[in-house]
Amino acid sequence: MTKLLRLAGLAIVLVVSLLFAVFVGDQGPWYFAWVIGTVMIILISGAGAIMLDAQSGLSADGEI
């Protein structure tokens, strides 16, 4: 049930994002690009850190 709710929540976010994109698309898309871009920057930098955890095998003395 919680999984379903989460998926529904995600779907609502996606629909709102799409509507937002269509609306601002007429006006010039930069606000929308900022929202998407910021999320992307956060996810990529976070993924980079998690990759480092995997690379170092959680040990404290490997090369950095």
Add this chain to the structure above:
Amino acid sequence: MEFINPDVVDLSRFQFALTALYHFMFVPLTLGLTFMLAAMETVYVVTGRQIYKDMAQFWGKLFGINFAIGVATGITMEFEFGTNWSMYSHFFGDMFGTPLAIEGLMAFFMESTFVGLMFFGWDRLSKQAHLAITYLVALGSNLSALWILIANAGMNMPEGAHFDPETMRMQFESFVNLVFNPDAQAKFVHTSVAGYVSAAMFVMGISAFYLLRGQHRQFAARSFRMAALFGIISTVAVITLGDVLGRLDYEKQPTKIAAIEGLWHTSNPPFEPWIVAALPDDARQENHYEIGVPLVLTPLITHTFDQPITGMHELEEAAGPRIRSGIDAVAALRRYGVTHSSTDLAQFTAHEQDMGYGLLATRHAPGQDVTAIPADQIDDVVRATQPDILPNVFVTFWSFRLMVFLSLWFFALFAISAYLSLKRRLERSRLLLKLCMWSIPLPILATEFGWITAEAGRQPWTVFGWLPTFLSASSHGVSYMVFSLIGFVLLYSVFIAAELYLMFKFARLGPEHDSMEPHAPATPQASAFDMRPMAS
């Protein structure tokens, strides 16, 4: 009639420029660090690893210093509009006031409230709730910048307003046009992301310092990698949006783009060189020692190979008829103020779009009154006013270039840093680590150059094409202006000194909690600034 004192205007401009530049030493870090904190905390919530909480808390502490000292510097500027720029506030207040009021609400209610929860809520909120608060702080600080940039875009490209001859001011007509002004959109993203670049360089530089000293290695490695990736994407975005702003200037502010490019004569597409360096001479209206790269300017600015860019001489020539028509507009408006007759209104409406150019001629009119220019002197007044439509070319040209050259440096530094971090070869590259450390202030410098480009390039207008700067100031005495200027310089210098002292102190001390370096000494000084009442 009261005469305009040019010294008061210059002092008001100097004071505003100074307070704005001081203020903007704090803003970029706030805009960027909040989202970096959100990124670190997201990783903490997703992985549950303590080190990311340590990171969010330590960088959050440095953000707190910047926020606490910087927040006050913005407030003075809002008051300056009323005290020093009362004519501007009357003329454009209807437009400017709306976004400024929303900004106040965002900054004081949203951002400040959530900042408190972010600092004091670590032990009182669930992980997820705290993360949501951190995102709200980031959103709040960036959205308050959004409203300021919407207001600033209104001054550069007034959209969503019209001049009302009854009230003698710009009247607000469309909130949607105000908010979705293409200039506002591009300015917001350019400036917000410039903040991301500044924060990324800050985190990367301080992490490089720890790596150079072999301290907090795991903490620094993760911070460094996140910052390098954050920085490289942000730099690409800043450059992209810089290009958009340049194109908008080409379409809507031809004098600004011509000054930015040091283009005295209309370009010759597609061969016109992009001038890399030169000494623009405003007095003689030419460049000395030009070094250029052919074939670059036209596609760079116009995104075509055949559209010319109008040069400053040609813009000056084209302004002649507009100044003449503007003088008619001002005269008709003056008459309409007395007679309220439909004939005078019709005459004004016919020349309305040039009114600003008529106001620009005020300085050269007898008794600063364009309606008093004798018919045989109109040509002289028009000729004297024509060069006034240009901004200071030397300042605009070089501030733009310094911003652009710095962005190329950031691109190279972030790219190499991200690569070496991903390859885990950072500690061998000591020179790179040192360069990262020394580059910490450079993005903030680039943002200052950005503002100088935008604002010096907008001259001679406060509201582009409508209201000249020299007509926008209040009528203070020179001594009042000098006195308040000295006060601001002293006060703000104390703020900057305090910021630098605290930043150096707490950055040197390093993270108080470093879960991957259990023997790191817990320093008593560090806990003195601990903002959490019950540290975990």
